[in-house]
Amino acid sequence: MIEVSALRRRYGGSGRDGYEAVRGVDFSVGQGEIFALLGTNGAGKTSTVEVLEGLAAPSAGEVRVLGRDPFKERAQVRPHTGIMLQEAGFSNDLTVAETARMWAGCTGRPAPISEVLGTVRLNERADVRVKQLSGGERRRLDLALALTTRPRVLFLDEPTTGMDPQARQDTWQVVRRLREDGVTILLTTHYLEEAEALADRLAIMHRGRITVMGTPAEVMAAHPARIRFRLPEGLDPAWLPLPGPVDVFDGNVEAQTGNLQQSLTDLLLWAREAGVELPGLDARSASLEQVFLAMAEEAA
Numbered sequence: 001m002i003e004v005s006a007l008r009r010r011y012g013g014s015g016r017d018g019y020e021a022v023r024g025v026d027f028s029v030g031q032g033e034i035f036a037l038l039g040t041n042g043a044g045k046t047s048t049v050e051v052l053e054g055l056a057a058p059s060a061g062e063v064r065v066l067g068r069d070p071f072k073e074r075a076q077v078r079p080h081t082g083i084m085l086q087e088a089g090f091s092n093d094l095t096v097a098e099t100a101r102m103w104a105g106c107t108g109r110p111a112p113i114s115e116v117l118g119t120v121r122l123n124e125r126a127d128v129r130v131k132q133l134s135g136g137e138r139r140r141l142d143l144a145l146a147l148t149t150r151p152r153v154l155f156l157d158e159p160t161t162g163m164d165p166q167a168r169q170d171t172w173q174v175v176r177r178l179r180e181d182g183v184t185i186l187l188t189t190h191y192l193e194e195a196e197a198l199a200d201r202l203a204i205m206h207r208g209r210i211t212v213m214g215t216p217a218e219v220m221a222a223h224p225a226r227i228r229f230r231l232p233e234g235l236d237p238a239w240l241p242l243p244g245p246v247d248v249f250d251g252n253v254e255a256q257t258g259n260l261q262q263s264l265t266d267l268l269l270w271a272r273e274a275g276v277e278l279p280g281l282d283a284r285s286a287s288l289e290q291v292f293l294a295m296a297e298e299a300a
């Protein structure tokens with residue numbers, strides 16, 4: 001449904017005043033898949049997504065959406081895509097229903113307004129003026145408008161910014177239902193738990209390149225897990241059967257391991273035989289947040 005190959009995007013001229021925001025990016029997204037694009041600020045996510053949305057041409061490389069060039073064949077591609085931009089240009093004095101109706105008027109074969117507003121649970125706010133909506137409600141209206149085309153491919157640029165935890169969960173449910181209906185979704189987000197909760201696959205971008213890509217489980221498994229506990233009194237950390245590196249700080253032990261199950265088994269068997277208690281024992285796989293921070297640190 002989406003194919004990106006050797007994509008580059010440059011702003012300005014080819015000289016020193018120009019800037020290459022996307023520097024050779026490859027990925028593809030299959031039908032009914034949610035693909036999340038993550039990255040540091042200015043990594044090139046929006047610059048990439050804008051090309052896929054048909055808003056800009058690539059400087060080099062190729063992109064295909066529904067098998068077509070989204071920029072040159074915009075008239076064929078756009079009716080099947082839905083786009084939720086980072087910031088919407090609503091008219092503040094229109095009501096929610098008027099906004100949806102106006103948008104439907106710009107769309108060939110629009111879905112009924114009550115359907116799209118119902119999907120994001122804004123039906124009860126239909127007669128409220130846009131300027132009276134909360135930040136989270138405005139994002140939901142934006143999502144409703146993106147669904148007006150009943151899209152086969154949906155682009156969501158930071159869809160839950162400004163939402164409270166409940167609204168965010170509700171929006172995730174909407175996104176999951178769309179996936180069940182076979183909609184292909186490209187999501188950019190700064191919320192790592194959002195990518196973890198929604199994405200079938202994800203890519204992390206840094207300075208115009210993809211540095212990590214895979215399922216959330218694959219991406220996290222490539223990063224060491226952590227075991228922590230308070231150091232029992234009188235115990236020399238060198239006796240611990242832990243793979244390195246082991247940090248001891250302020251009476252707390254923290255070890256990293258590429259094989260959590262094995263390391264934990266070794267540690268617990270040793271503790272039982274030695275009659276040692278490990279207070280505050282905590283073992284966990286790497287989170288997406290750790291992977292992200294480690295990547296940013298390494299790159300810096």
Ligand SMILES: Nc1ncnc2c1ncn2[C@@H]1O[C@H](COP(=O)(O)OP(=O)(O)OP(=O)(O)O)[C@@H](O)[C@H]1O
Nearest residue numbers: 011012019021039040041042043044045046047048
């Ligand atoms: N119109 C433009 N002209 C020149 N440079 C631009 C333009 N738009 C973006 N850039 C630069 O390109 C780089 C990538 O920007 P982009 O908005 O794609 O990043 P992003 O990953 O979406 O960032 P964020 O997470 O902060 O939204 C940034 O350094 C930005 O300053």
